[in-house]
Amino acid sequence: MEVQNGLYRFEMIEYIKNLTFAQKQAVLVLVDILLLPIALFSAILVQFGWSALAEHVWRVAPMLALVAVVAAALSILLRIPNTRLVAYDYGGVQKTGVFAALVALTAGVLGGFQGLDLGWGTYVVFGLVFFLASVFARFAMLQFLLLVYQRDTSRCRVLIYGAGTTGLQLAHALRAHDVIVPVAFADDNAVLQGQRIAGLPVLKPSRVPSFAAERGVDRVLLAMPSLSLPKQTQIARRLEETGLEVQALPSFAQLIGEEALVEKFAPVLPGQLLGRAQVGDSWPAEDSEYSGRTILVSGAGGSIGSELCRQVLAGKPAKLVLYELSELALYTINAELGGLARDAGTEIVPILGSVTDARLARKVLNEHEVDIVLHAAAYKHVPLVEANALSGLANNVLGTSTLARASLEAGVKRFILVSSDKAVRPTNVMGPSKRLAELVVQDLAARSDGTIFAMVRFGNVLGSSGSVIPLFQEQIARGGPVTLTHPDVKRYFMTVQEAVRLVLRASSFAKGGEVFVLDMGQPVQIAKLARQMVEGAGYSVRDRENPDGDIEVVITGLRPGEKLNEELLIGEGHLTTAHEKIFAAREVKLSEIEVASALRTLREAVATADEKAALSVVGRWVEGWSGEGDVVAPDTQHPA
Template sequence: MTYRQRLSLIAFIDSAIVLTAIFFSSFLVNADLHVITIPVVIYSVTLLLGHHLFSYLYKLYKKSWEYASIGELLIIFKVITFTIIMTAAVQLIISQNIYFRLLATTWMLHMLLIGGSRFTWRMFRDLYMKKDDNKKRTLIIGAGSAGAMIARQLLNNHHAELLPVAFIDDDVKKHHLDILGIPVFGGVEHIETTVKELSIENVVIAIPSLSKKELNVIFQECAKTKVKTQILPMIEDLATGKVSVNQFRDVQVEDLLGRDPVELNMDSISDYVTNKVVLVTGAGGSIGSEICRQLAKFNPATLILLGHGENSIYTIEIELKDLYKNTAIEFITEIADLQDEMKMAAVMSTYHPHVVYHAAAHKHVPLMERNPEEAVKNNVIGTMNAAKAASQNDVESFVMISTDKAVNPTSVMGSTKRIAEMIIQYMDQTSKTKFVAVRFGNVLGSRGSVIPRFKKQIEMGGPVTVTHPDMIRYFMTIPEASRLVIQAGAFARGGEIFVLDMGEPVKIVDLAKNLIKLSGNTVEDIGIEFTGIRPGEKLFEELFKDNEVEEQHVYPKIYIGKTTNISIEEIETVISTYPILDREKLREELLAIANHNVATKKLVSMSV
């Protein structure tokens, strides 16, 4: 049915209802207007015209009654009330009298018939035109506005795969009530029993204000049921129209971090990045590529993507050019090795970047234990080459990405990253460029992180391998880590090591269990196998040493380190002698320097 046909049909039905209401009311009240006279015709025409006039003004005929609610009922009330008032005014003018009983009865019949016609059609459509045979019986967790909105959408969408049959909500005032005809069975503790009693096939979590800890509690209850659990899309995605309300997403491990993501002040970055030349080393990596994505939002004049792997650099280049093809951002790629001092100097002198984000590094702990010389080449010498080239070409700010493994390091990777921090701090003492480092924990989903490995093991049927049942780590998401790095650059005064307060650490075995449950399996089916701590690993990581950071935040959840004395000559010595040292001796030297267990010849006071 076209819009014109629909409009004509509704207008015709409403006209019949209005005339029926006025004449039937006249008989009910036994008024003098029970026969057709000129005043009766005038009042009827007035009522009819008034109804259509106010229906047009309040757009009554444009409402979709499949989704009718209190708002539509209020519009009907306004249309009918103003129509009656208009008719009363005409009566007063013509007859010098207002038939209050007649108008009151007409108003009630008008409301009953107009409202009833709309909601009767909706009830008929909902009860007799729905085909629910193939729909999955769904439990909605959260009986608030979001949950009700989801239920309404699913009930009215005949193509939806889900059929809401029950709510769960911790608000005791809602327990045993019906919302949209759907009962609220109880609180979170009733999830398992409700799923069993009602043969639930799908669970949807619909509480936008839910904290990470609360979500974790709910998910653990849902995991007991072995039923697929999904979650409401992000509110910003709903608001922008990127997804619809019934496009639920699976719960992800990032949702179960146990803390809310740190929100950084992106506005302070605009002046720092917009219309500037920015260079990112390691731009093809997990963190480096996300830094590029975040930076591009601020419209730098030029974004230089530097990396050693041509495939990864090509991938991020194509992605950014497609996303920002309608902007003036110039994307430049440079395939370069950090160990090539001349190439790094040439890149810096060619483009003269205002800001450098140094994300390139070797980060695999066991691999670097077996290849310490490669860790020195990339993490130490590579950082020194990039830092010197930046200093010589008057780069404004140089931000290096570090790791929590640089604190009290027990591995080659951690030691070389700590030494890279020392180089950055030393360079800040001798250069006009502001050199800073950013230190954070493990990044969920990055290359080499446990998440991709766990997922592959689950896909293969298990078991999932965990090194030790007590091993814990700090975790954050890739976007969060990247924003922290960018934010640090905006805060940089020179020489700082910024440390993110990452909340409570997470047990790796708990992370594995959650991933298994998220995949729709059970821990018993997949299994978890403990393989033992690998060389260089610690049971727990630290973000900073005792008394190492200032008590006050430079920004919510971001700390700055205090000063300590560091040897630069020992660093230069290990750089010049590493090729002739055997691997075990080189490892000992690196750990000694990083942990300050050396007889220093030259000490420089630096932050952290």
């Protein structure tokens, strides 16, 4: 029996769906005509009672037939049947009122000609009853169709989250949709909960999962475009955790093109977050340093390396060698620089490989007769290097040693190492890996007569891959929370343009063995940076003072090896240079024998995958690191 009912319901739905527009118009006209005798006999009954009803039925029959013809003509003329049931609103009701008045007037005129003597009161009642019956019939047919459609199991049943104007408009728009049927609202407004709006119940948000399971809800539509994106994201995430599919509805302004359909998040310009004036915008390009020469950039596809390539190209070198381990990064930077290189008359040479490959390094340096090496290749992400100490030390220390020694043997004029402030009294593995790389370069600088070796040390680069800004941007775009390791963490910051300009300028200053550092002003508090980014994106921070804010900032605790404050210098003093914002430090270095011993032990540790032995090299030779991730006072260190 259930199968038969289902088949009958399916056939009914298909029959209704297959009706043409003209057929649907004819049905509405027919319904109005059938309502005419009901309305007229009801008026006679009201005016004359049951005893006179039978007498008047036969007398009014000829007049009623003429009224039906006129009513059909008026209905078509007024386009009454052209209004779809789902769109039958206040305007449709007004048109029905005009139609009913004209029909009553026609009945009165025809009744007068036939001498029926029913009185004008009867025709007024007739018009009112006909009007009410016609309006009620349309709403009844709409409810019947909705009931039939809702029982169609093939339709997508949706719950609308948000019972405001947008939600109400959406419910009306979906009323007679062929595929989607709204079954309920949900809203955070306690005043609306428990009411029925547009014939649908308004639920508490906490009831949505159970209601969805009971009623077979397939999807939740977020109809709250005025709500901030983070809050929408938080609601969507909470609903998705219950297994529901969630989709957000754009605002009406977006749908008609008054608002661009883009994320609300607006990127913050890195220079706005420095807390100081940018350095280097007015620095002249040292064209003579690079013009007509062959430049090799290791790590050419990284944040620093790619910007090095762009700025070096401005000096119109004869050849630019892109040395990169990542195939994707190499492809990307090679494709980007193609047009710029043609304009500069520069040959681009992409080299796919690791700086730890001594044979490849020697082959590239000699074959292309490289003049200047800008060594930016490094594993720099602190947590990843902390978790992969052997790989970090091998790439950052042994890779630097391999490329630097190959540069010395090939007669390269200058070798510039890009280092980090984390090399100063480090508390994580990445820091000492960079400090050991510096010690290797310092040792070669002391023993080199031809090649000039120097290092550039700077703080965090705003916007570089893995840095705090892209992380905060991603977290804000997801609706938060923004994660902060400690409220008191401070860092030195510079833009990638500043960092690269520093490297290029240091290359011209270098005499051999210097560590160049940029005057970076005061360190920036990361908590303040997080708040700036949230507010710069158009949102507010949710905290105790503002519990209704958009984005929450969550303290997660310091990561292994993370310091509250970074330093730029190991020693106390520094030297000025030709530029007032750049200074140099001649720091204590290891002897040739000590460097050779450290490298030999580290190579053996890497070859045997002995992480403990590798870290013992760090603990022995890097000032400020105990081998356990703790800061050690300088006077307790092994003498360097």
